[in-house]
Structures are given as C-alpha cells and as structure tokens.
Amino acid sequence: MEEKSVNKTNSNGYTFLFAVILVLVVASVLAFTATSLQPIQRENMRQEKMQSILATIGVETDRAGAQELYSKYISKEITLNENGEVVESRNAFDVDLAKELKKPVEDQVFPLYIADYDGEKYYIVPLRGNGLWNAIFGxxxxxxxxxxxxxxxxxxxxxxxxxxxxxxxxxxxKRFEEEKIFDSNGNLVGVSVVKGDIDPSDKDDNKVDAISGATITGDGVSDMISERLKRYLPYFEKQTEIKVATK
Known part of the structure; x- marks a missing residue:
C-alpha cells in the first residue's frame, strides 16, 4: 500500500498537477501585486509629468514637491483642436499623445500649459516623435x-x-535655451539638431549642435519640435495679447 502511494506521488500526472497549481498560485500573487501597485504607479507618472513640465520654465523639484509647485506656477491647462479652438470636453493633462498621433491630424487634440513664473508668462507644448529605436518625447x-x-x-x-x-x-x-523657433522671414521652423560648426552664442540660427553618433535621434528631435509647434500656431495667432513672431 505504501509503495503504491509513493509511486502515485512520483507519477507524471502528479508532477504536472503540482506544476499547474504552482503556476496558478504565482500568477494570482503577481496579478494581485500588479493591481495593487497601479494607483501608486499612476501617481508617480503624474508627478513625473509635472516635474518635466515645470523643468522647462526652470523650476526643478522632486516628485514629492511636484504637485504643490505645479499648482502654484501652472495657471492654465487647455486642449485645442487643429484650428486653434479650445476643446472644453478634453482635459489637457490626461491627453495621451501616443494615442493622438495615431489619429488623422483633424481628429487630434493638442494640450497646452500656460505658466506664470517669476513675473513672466510661458506657453508649454508637449512633444512626441520617433527616435532611432522607439518613441522620443518631451x-x-x-x-x-x-x-x-x-x-x-x-x-x-x-x-x-x-x-x-x-x-x-x-x-x-541647455542648448535649446534662448533659441528662436521662427526664421528671419517669419516662418516657423523650430530648432534643428545638426552637425557642424554651430555657434552656441547665435540664438537666431534655429540650430543646436548635435550629439556625436546620434544622427537619427537628433533628426527625430528636430522633426518633432517643428511638427508639434506648428499645430499650435493657429491658436497663437488668434490671441490678440500675444505678439507672434510670424509675419
């Protein structure tokens, strides 16, 4: 009787059943852990997004302080359509650019953040494009x-x-600081990342020096800046209190 019990526990069927049960238990634990961590992960992503937005106007902070400073300096969040009109039904902060870029331009929305910091007003545009291997953004x-x-x-x-x-x-x-996005003829060209003899003190040439060995990534940065900024020109041209550089 004892020998039969030993043989039963050493059988292939028993081993398979034990493996299946073990896999199910581990999978359940991992699924529960992942679900439990989702709110924390989402909050971390929100705070990191606020950090990135604030950094463009010179406000550096850790995640813990991001919410307070974001509320202090970001005075407005708006979402625009391709004609530069405000879309009241969409929350700018929740817009997923990765999903928007898969749509036709006429169906996309464009989030814009307006900051008041140190007595100056700034307009913050989200960017997204393609690098060498995957998406680049900023x-x-x-x-x-x-x-x-x-x-x-x-x-x-x-x-x-x-x-x-x-x-x-x-x-x-820092290479982008004080660079101009319009050329001398009033055309919105953005800023190009290029190789060559670039004078870092010339802020009117619409160029910054490239990273050695990263031509494709640099081209991706150039393309996403010009492509994204042009989507906001209809809005800027409608604002009578803004002196837009275009002619």
Missing part, C-alpha cells in the same frame, strides 16, 4: 513672444545609452 516652453525658447526636456523609450539617450541630459537641454 516638453518645450516658449516665452510670451512665442519665438524664444525658455527651456526644454526630453525623454525616450529606447535610445542607445551614451548616444541617443543623451537627449535627456541637462547639457543637451
């Missing part, structure tokens, strides 16, 4: 002339460490 803030860049932040999903991933570094971000 924010860029414009002074109230809608031409001069106050600051920019960039992120990525999979650029090469030491090359394209360098777009997240402060030294690269």
């Amino acid at each position: 924010y860029i803030s414009l002074k109230d002339d809608i031409n001069t860049i106050k600051g920019a932040t960039f992120g990525h999903l999979g650029e090469t460490p030491g090359l394209g991933a360098e777009i997240t570094k402060n030294w690269f971000r």
